[in-house]
Amino acid sequence: MTFIYLTLGCLLLVASSLLLRTANSASRWLSLVVFCIATACFIAVYGNIAGVFIAVPTALLIGLLTAFLLGKKTSKQ
Amino acid sequence: MKSISLKKLFLLHSWVGIVTAILLFIVCFTGALAVLSRPELKIWANPELHQLSNVPCAKVTELINHYHQQVPPEFGENIHVYLPTGHNTHLLTILFESHDGDENYDEEAAYAYQFDPRNFELVNEYYGAAGDFYEQRKTDAPSFIGHFHADLHLGRPIGLILTGFLGLTLLVSTITGLFIHRQLIKELFTFRRKKELDVVVNDAHKIMGIWGSLFHGIIGFTGAFLGLATIILLPAAAFVSFGGDQDKLVAKFTAMPEPIITNDYQATDINTILIDAQARYPKAKIIDLTIMAHNDANAQVYLRLIGGDAVASQLLHYHGNGEFSKSMSSFGDIPGPAIKVLELLFPLHFGNFAGIFVKLIWALLGLSTALLPLSGMMMWLAKRSRGSNPTLSELAYQRWNRSIIGSCGGLVLATAILFPAQVLLNNLVPVQTHNAYFGPLFFYSWLAWCLLAVLPINYHRYLQVTMTLTGLACMAVLPLNLALSASHAFSANNLLVTAVDISFLFIGGLFIYVSNCLVTKPLNGVTAKATREVTV
Numbered sequence: 001m002t003f004i005y006l007t008l009g010c011l012l013l014v015a016s017s018l019l020l021r022t023a024n025s026a027s028r029w030l031s032l033v034v035f036c037i038a039t040a041c042f043i044a045v046y047g048n049i050a051g052v053f054i055a056v057p058t059a060l061l062i063g064l065l066t067a068f069l070l071g072k073k074t075s076k077q
Numbered sequence: 078m079k080s081i082s083l084k085k086l087f088l089l090h091s092w093v094g095i096v097t098a099i100l101l102f103i104v105c106f107t108g109a110l111a112v113l114s115r116p117e118l119k120i121w122a123n124p125e126l127h128q129l130s131n132v133p134c135a136k137v138t139e140l141i142n143h144y145h146q147q148v149p150p151e152f153g154e155n156i157h158v159y160l161p162t163g164h165n166t167h168l169l170t171i172l173f174e175s176h177d178g179d180e181n182y183d184e185e186a187a188y189a190y191q192f193d194p195r196n197f198e199l200v201n202e203y204y205g206a207a208g209d210f211y212e213q214r215k216t217d218a219p220s221f222i223g224h225f226h227a228d229l230h231l232g233r234p235i236g237l238i239l240t241g242f243l244g245l246t247l248l249v250s251t252i253t254g255l256f257i258h259r260q261l262i263k264e265l266f267t268f269r270r271k272k273e274l275d276v277v278v279n280d281a282h283k284i285m286g287i288w289g290s291l292f293h294g295i296i297g298f299t300g301a302f303l304g305l306a307t308i309i310l311l312p313a314a315a316f317v318s319f320g321g322d323q324d325k326l327v328a329k330f331t332a333m334p335e336p337i338i339t340n341d342y343q344a345t346d347i348n349t350i351l352i353d354a355q356a357r358y359p360k361a362k363i364i365d366l367t368i369m370a371h372n373d374a375n376a377q378v379y380l381r382l383i384g385g386d387a388v389a390s391q392l393l394h395y396h397g398n399g400e401f402s403k404s405m406s407s408f409g410d411i412p413g414p415a416i417k418v419l420e421l422l423f424p425l426h427f428g429n430f431a432g433i434f435v436k437l438i439w440a441l442l443g444l445s446t447a448l449l450p451l452s453g454m455m456m457w458l459a460k461r462s463r464g465s466n467p468t469l470s471e472l473a474y475q476r477w478n479r480s481i482i483g484s485c486g487g488l489v490l491a492t493a494i495l496f497p498a499q500v501l502l503n504n505l506v507p508v509q510t511h512n513a514y515f516g517p518l519f520f521y522s523w524l525a526w527c528l529l530a531v532l533p534i535n536y537h538r539y540l541q542v543t544m545t546l547t548g549l550a551c552m553a554v555l556p557l558n559l560a561l562s563a564s565h566a567f568s569a570n571n572l573l574v575t576a577v578d579i580s581f582l583f584i585g586g587l588f589i590y591v592s593n594c595l596v597t598k599p600l601n602g603v604t605a606k607a608t609r610e611v612t613v
Contacts, residue, residue, distance in 0.1 A: 006434060021266050046431045049421075050388045054431055057292055057438050063265070064288040064445060068281075072266040 009041035017066040090253040097246045098450035102485045107226035109443030116163025118219035121577040123167035127564045134351035148188045151175045156368040161194035164364040169194045218495035221515040234308040241304020247297030254286045275459040282452035285445045292442045299426035332409035341374035349399035361385030388430045389420040483530030486543035491523035493550035504561035544592035551585030
C-alpha cells in the first residue's frame, strides 16, 4: 500500500508540475489542486507533519527535473 | 524595489558566492552523500551488518549482566549499549562508564566490549579514558565523509564554526538570489539546453536556485544552527541565563539526569524494556540504550529511537523494573513550542525522518545545492571574460577553470576512490588498521588532483579525465565486491548491498558517458575561445 501511495503521489506531482508549465491561470490553479491531492497521498503514508515535509521537497525536485528535461513551453508545443 | 538596492543585493550575492563557492561545494557535495551514509552506506561498508535482522533482546540482556560482573562496581553507574543498526558502531558495543574515573584515570573512564552481531563473539575489549574510545572507533568510507561534512576534519570548534558560517552564507545567497530574480514564475521552466554553454549554465543556476530555494534556505539555516549551536549559542545562552556556567545549563536541560544510587539490589529488566519499546513503536528502530545505576532499585533506562511515526528522534524513559515512564524529545521533557521547532531542525537537515525515499530526495536536492555555487562561479567567470573589454584574460580564465576542476572535481574523485578502497580494505587489510587509510587516501588524492591544476593543461581534457577516473572508481565497486567478498551484490538476502553496488555501477557509467559526451560535443560559447590555449 505504501508503494502505491508513493507512486500515486509522485505521478500527481509530475502532473502538477506539467500543469504549472502551461502558462495560463486556470492550469496553475489546477496544478495547486493536484499538488494538494499528492500531499494527501504522502500524508496517508507518513502522517501530517512528515507528509507535508516530504511532499514539498518532492514537488521541488520533480519541478526541477521537469524544467531540466522539458524546458519552457513554447507556443508551438 | 529600487534598482540601487537590487544592485547592492546583486553585488552581495555575487561576492558572497565567489568567496565561499568552492568551500560551499565541498560542504554541500559531502552533505548530499552524508545523507545516505547512516545507516545505508555504513551497513554496505561493514559486512557484519549485511544480513542483520533485529538483535535478540534476551542475548543483549545476558551480555550486559555477564560483563557487568567483570568490571568494578563504579562502572555500573552508566552503561551505554550501541546496537548494530548502522547508526553508531558496526559492532554490538557495551560500554561501562565511570564519570569519576578510577585509580588509574581522573577523567571519565570506561570498559568497552564489542561483539560481532552475527554470532555475539567478543571481538574487541577496551579499558581507558572514555573519550579515547570514541575517538578511536573504527571508521569507514561513509562515516569518514559524514565527519568531513560536519567539520571538514578541522576538529572542533574551528571546523564546526566554519561549516556553521557556510550555512549562513548559503542562507544569505538564497535570500538575495530570490530578490534578484523576482520574476520567479516566468523563469520557473526557462532552460535552453541547446544554446551556448554560458546560457545553459545561467539557466541551470536560476532554475536550481528558484526550485530549490526553500530547500537551500532550510539546509542553510539548519546547518548554521548545527554548526554554531554548541560553539556560540550554548555559551551565549549560559552567559545570559546561568552566569556563564555551561555545566549548569546542560544539567538543567539534560534529558537523562543522574539517579540517586540506593545500593538496594533490584535486577534491571532490560529484556522486558526492549520488547516493550519494540511493541510500542514497531516501525521505529532502537539505536542505543543508556542504563543508569544498573541493578539498583533506582535504576533508570533510556532508549533512543529513530524513524517510525515520529519525525524527530525520540527518547523513551523506563524505570529499572521495566515500567514505562514517558516518551520525550532528545532535548528532554521540556514543554513549549520552541523545543518542538528545535527538535525538527535535526531531521530537516539530515533527511532521516521517513526512510530511504526521503533520503534520496534530500541527496538529489543536496546535489543541486552543491551545483549552485559552481554554476554561479562559472557565470561570474564567463561574464568577466567576454565582451569587447574583458577584465579577465584568456589565460586567467583557463587557470580559474583548472583550479575549480582541481578542487571540486578532485573532491568528487577523492570521494569516489574511498568506496572501492573500502572493499579492498574489508577483504585485504586487518580491521584494526582501517582508520589509518582513509585520511591519507582521501586528502593525498585530492591534493594531487589540485596540484595538477597548476600545469598548463587543456581544462576540457582535465575535466574529462577527472570524470572518467571518477566513473571508473565507482564502477570498480561491484566487480571488486564480487571478486573479493563473500557478501556481494548477488548473494541471497542481500538487497541493500545489491542496490548500492548496482547504483555505483550506474553512477560510474553515467560519469563515463558524460565525459565521452564532452569529447564528441566540445564545449562552445564563451569557452570556445578559451579552448585555444597552451596544451601539454
